[in-house]
Amino acid sequence: MRRVLYDLAGAEEDRRFSPYCWRTKLALVHKGLDFETVPWRFSDKEAIAFSGQGLVPVLVEGDRTVSDSWAIALELEERYPNTPSLFGGPEGRVMAHFVNAWTDRVLNPAVGRMMVLDIYGHLHEKDRAYFRATREARYGAPLEQLVADREARLPELRALFAPVRTALAQGPFLGGASPRYVDYIVFSVFQWARCISPFALLQAEDPVFAWRERMLDAHGGLARKAKGYPVA
Template sequence: MKPIILYDLAAKDTSIRFSPYVWRTKLALEHKGLPYKTIAWGFTDKQMIAFSKQGLVPVIVDPNNGDKVVSDSWKIAEYLESQYPDKPSLFGSNSGKNGVYFVQKWWEVTGINQIVTFIVLDVWKCINAKDAEFFRTGREKLFKKTLEDIEKGRGDRVKAWRATLRPIKDLLREQPFIGGKTPNYSDYIVFAGFQWARCVSDFQLLEKDPKDPIYNWRERMLDLYGGLARKSPMVAPAAHL
């Protein structure tokens, strides 16, 4: 089998790959046991993925299926599930898929939309100059404030945010993964948000507490697939020992 090509968001140090949406896809590919290779991409490299008829990553090209092009992490997960049904399922069943989709919608509001306010300035600092100008302009227009103001007070705000993770914490008291005894795509959706922050920032989304079910789950996720996420290059590795 030929490796699937995955376009992957990179920092100015191109070994640092930090998109939470691309991390979902990487982990889905690992889950399926499918070979893949990544191509570094930046926020302003729109022409590089123009063939996908949109401007965001992840984008995959599958040479095993006529160079099929798929963009959007959820659509990629659906594609991998249908194209490679003999490989381990990402969802478990059709009803399971509906539950995973709920997790994605919930996490977009509770996770991604909040995490960005803790690390947005750190993202800006780690990308190349051309991307940084594009990123600052776009995010400040979206939030209607400066990156510095978006991130202000994060040390206090993160404490309140941790309390919103109670549903996951209670679930993980009862089972090792969100998906049950083994991880499924729900785990990859949520974990990718934590990995995003880990790659670009020294800011701690969770306290280092071995009694915290979410902290312990994150440690298990970091060790999946030969420690893929744990070994991934970071801006501030010393902060995450």
């Protein structure tokens, strides 16, 4: 069965930077499922109109279409029960749901504010007006102003990673001895930043830095092989 994932791309077709798409790609690889990606840009709304909405990821499996990274993860877990579990059981799914909400409401906005001008610089020309208008409305300031003091705000951002550090004190991955979907959720934020910006979010002595290195090497180095900037 042909499996197709619509995946956000920048001006360079192979620069794939959406954190939500990264969650889905890692989930598919975790499950051992083959797939191909279709590069998609913000202005390509018609290309995914069949999904009934206008955002990626969109996964098409035969005659089935699923959008939204969390919904896709649930679909994959239910549809492929004989492949490695994304959650490690019902309790793991509940925890992953909490981390998914925390990441989307806390980490993503904080990191996005740091990276917004770098993202703009990597977009296709046809996407730039849309991106600037929507992000300036979201954050309430021009893109240039949003990143002007990002060095000064780094300590505050790094403090947000405290729950991740606490969890990593119990093992090498948030999911335990090996990565699970909870790792993919949080890691997607750091992969988003790595793919789009040279700005260093982490210090080398941070346990989150070491975990990110392990995640970059997971699944044959899938994330590390993606186009991006050297991590520091």
